[in-house]
Amino acid sequence: MFSISTRAPLSSIPTSDAVPTSYHRAADERKYQMDIDEEYGEGSSGELGAAGKNIVGPGESITSSKDYMRGHGTYVEDEQVVSSVAGTIERVNKLISVKPLKSRYTPEVGDLVIGRIVEVGSSRWKVDANARQDAVLMLSSVNLPGGVQRRKVEQDALKMREFLAEGDLLVAEVQAFFGDGAMSLHTRSLKYGKLRNGLLQPLPPHLIRRLKSHFHHLPPPCGPTGVDVILGLNGWVWVSAGTKAAVEGDGQGQGVGGGAEGDGFGAEGVYSNVNDEITPESRTAISTIASLIRLFAKYHIPLSDSLLLEGYQWISKRRGGAESTMISDEDGERLIGDVLGVDVSVDA
Amino acid sequence: MSTAVSPSERSYIITGLAHPTHPTRLDGRGLHQSRPIFISYGDAPQASGSARVTLGGTEVLAGIRLEVSEQGESSRCRVEVDVTPQAYPTLAPSALTAMSTQLSSVVSDHFVPSIPSLPIVPQIKYFVPHLHLTLLSNSGNVLTTLILAARAAFHDLRVPKTKVISSGAADDVDEQKDLSGIKAAVRAGRSGGRGKGRGTSGVEWELDLEGDGTMPMPGRETLPVLVTLNLIPDSTTVFLDAGLQEETACPDRLHVFFDAGGKVCGMRMEGEAGLDVDRIRPLLKEAQGVSVELFASLSQIATS
Numbered sequence: 319m320f321s322i323s324t325r326a327p328l329s330s331i332p333t334s335d336a337v338p339t340s341y342h343r344a345a346d347e348r349k350y351q352m353d354i355d356e357e358y359g360e361g362s363s364g365e366l367g368a369a370g371k372n373i374v375g376p377g378e379s380i381t382s383s384k385d386y387m388r389g390h391g392t393y394v395e396d397e398q399v400v401s402s403v404a405g406t407i408e409r410v411n412k413l414i415s416v417k418p419l420k421s422r423y424t425p426e427v428g429d430l431v432i433g434r435i436v437e438v439g440s441s442r443w444k445v446d447a448n449a450r451q452d453a454v455l456m457l458s459s460v461n462l463p464g465g466v467q468r469r470k471v472e473q474d475a476l477k478m479r480e481f482l483a484e485g486d487l488l489v490a491e492v493q494a495f496f497g498d499g500a501m502s503l504h505t506r507s508l509k510y511g512k513l514r515n516g517l518l519q520p521l522p523p524h525l526i527r528r529l530k531s532h533f534h535h536l537p538p539p540c541g542p543t544g545v546d547v548i549l550g551l552n553g554w555v556w557v558s559a560g561t562k563a564a565v566e567g568d569g570q571g572q573g574v575g576g577g578a579e580g581d582g583f584g585a586e587g588v589y590s591n592v593n594d595e596i597t598p599e600s601r602t603a604i605s606t607i608a609s610l611i612r613l614f615a616k617y618h619i620p621l622s623d624s625l626l627l628e629g630y631q632w633i634s635k636r637r638g639g640a641e642s643t644m645i646s647d648e649d650g651e652r653l654i655g656d657v658l659g660v661d662v663s664v665d666a
Numbered sequence: 667m668s669t670a671v672s673p674s675e676r677s678y679i680i681t682g683l684a685h686p687t688h689p690t691r692l693d694g695r696g697l698h699q700s701r702p703i704f705i706s707y708g709d710a711p712q713a714s715g716s717a718r719v720t721l722g723g724t725e726v727l728a729g730i731r732l733e734v735s736e737q738g739e740s741s742r743c744r745v746e747v748d749v750t751p752q753a754y755p756t757l758a759p760s761a762l763t764a765m766s767t768q769l770s771s772v773v774s775d776h777f778v779p780s781i782p783s784l785p786i787v788p789q790i791k792y793f794v795p796h797l798h799l800t801l802l803s804n805s806g807n808v809l810t811t812l813i814l815a816a817r818a819a820f821h822d823l824r825v826p827k828t829k830v831i832s833s834g835a836a837d838d839v840d841e842q843k844d845l846s847g848i849k850a851a852v853r854a855g856r857s858g859g860r861g862k863g864r865g866t867s868g869v870e871w872e873l874d875l876e877g878d879g880t881m882p883m884p885g886r887e888t889l890p891v892l893v894t895l896n897l898i899p900d901s902t903t904v905f906l907d908a909g910l911q912e913e914t915a916c917p918d919r920l921h922v923f924f925d926a927g928g929k930v931c932g933m934r935m936e937g938e939a940g941l942d943v944d945r946i947r948p949l950l951k952e953a954q955g956v957s958v959e960l961f962a963s964l965s966q967i968a969t970s
Contacts, residue, residue: 319699322704322705434672436670485670517679593674601688605694
């Protein structure tokens with residue numbers, strides 16, 4: 319019932335730093351590599367990434383400030399562009415910026431995000447989407463019950479809370495940015511809207527990559543009706559019981575708005591708060607998938623649907639139909655080793 | 667992340683928990699399964715006793731400082747709970763203060779009375795423990811973690827050995843060069859005693875420096891533990907160690923303090939829904955069973 323163990327106190331860990339604080343460790347090789355002009359105009363950090371040397375820590379000098387301009391995450395000192403964060407170097411022509419490993423979500427137009435309503439305002443909702451500022455969802459950017467072509471009337475503005483109230487979760491797409499950098503969302507597709515029948519699993523945003531589709535359906539060996547996974551680019555992942563509509567929607571891929579129309583996916587259901595009946599087997603599968611997502615996040619492995627499927631197969635083979643959905647630390651290490659071929663065990 | 671849950675999330679959590687045959691939880695634990703607990707002792711090296719307890723993502727740092735009681739002062743332990751803003755990023759400072767007041771009142775009402783007094787000169791002078799609990803992060807089940815941390819800090823506490831010397835005995839206080847820490851307190855206590863007149867106390871005391879001069883607190887194994895039973899709305903089942911989302915979905919809780927003998931030494935109800943009188947006895951029985959398990963796990967740590 320209880321597992322209690324002792325740890326060494328924090329204060330016994332030596333805090334002395336071997337590296338003097340004011341000294342910039344110049345990464346010489348990297349500097350020369352940057353100066354090669356063949357890469358000029360490529361506008362990507364891919365070549366640097368291939369060399370495996372595009373990671374810098376704070377205070378590490380990247381290149382000379384005479385030849386390059388400093389971007390986000392850098393500053394200039396002693397004619398050197400110095401990184402101010404730990405992250406990966408990104409280069410666009412002569413502009414050097416460092417993308418931090420750990421940060422809030424930085425939105426881009428077209429991104430799929432999962433958000434939570436925090437405020438209902440005049441003809442707009444404020445949405446928390448794990449970004450630096452709350453996002454805005456305009457009443458004019460949602461589909462209301464009664465069809466896509468329906469006109470918005472004043473009554474709709476009065477009963478906005480009936481559609482989406484504070485605390486509700488929704489999946490949406492980034493439509494545009496306001497002048498202050500806040501993002502504007504839209505849900506003008508039947509793929510988007512309120513979320514039901516599942517649980518939210520927040521992750522660090524850098525673990526979600528931009529993919530062709532962010533709606534995934536893991537088919538039935540994984541729970542009786544399968545499990546649906548929505549990977550929000552803001553790091554929030556929605557794991558829910560699989561539906562038929564999602565299967566078809568997934569098959570048609572991204573970009574086909576309203577592909578699942580008229581298939582038990584009625585417009586009235588879009589704003590429903592009531593969950594479907596979910597069997598315990600289905601719940602167990604959902605919890606297992608959520609545990610797998612947490613496990614991959616623990617070892618900083620970017621998520622993908624094939625990874626989740628392989629992980630699920632591994633864990634169900636290992637368990638042989640046992641009930642518990644917890645993944646022990648040893649099992650987790652072995653799973654990562656078997657599925658990804660990466661050894662993460664502590665004593666290695 | 668905000669702790670709000672949408673109506674569908676809430677119903678998903680509650681129906682999962684309340685399922686009659688196969689209850690499921692968000693992270694796949696059993697209803698009576700706690701998240702792993704990690705305890706480290708001595709995290710504040712300058713305190714008389716300290717500990718840090720991590721339960722899931724909830725982390726509490728506890729520290730105890732011993733002071734010598736003034737004349738006529740109560741020997742009861744003082745409790746301060748510090749709720750840090752980083753544990754509740756969305757709360758206003760006034761709400762944090764209210765919460766720390768509420769938590770410290772729970773600790774001092776139900777935990778402190780079980781702490782044995784630490785007499786120097788019985789009836790006259792005592793060591794008064796000042797317990798400071800810092801809530802560093804919150805992912806549910808805060809109160810249990812606070813009590814575990816307080817208990818662990820008392821387990822780590824080293825009480826200076828003292829001996830009573832007869833009144834009026836000549837002692838060369840001035841020769842004591844090292845006046846840091848507890849010795850300074852002792853000396854301050856002495857001079858205070860003198861200043862107010864030896865007639866009232868009439869007894870002098872000094873530190874017994876035999877060995878390392880300290881001893882563990884007597885009766886530290888029998889300090890109470892807290893069992894929190896989370897009640898599921900419209901269901902008779904209960905579960906342990908709720909996570910943040912589960913706490914939001916099931917706001918009603920029963921906190922019961924048990925001592926080592928399995929006796930109830932404090933009880934609090936949290937939440938708006940009431941509790942039927944008939945349910946209290948079975949719930950207490952259930953909580954008692956849990957407390958026995960918890961004591962067994964804790965004593966394994968103490969002996970290993």
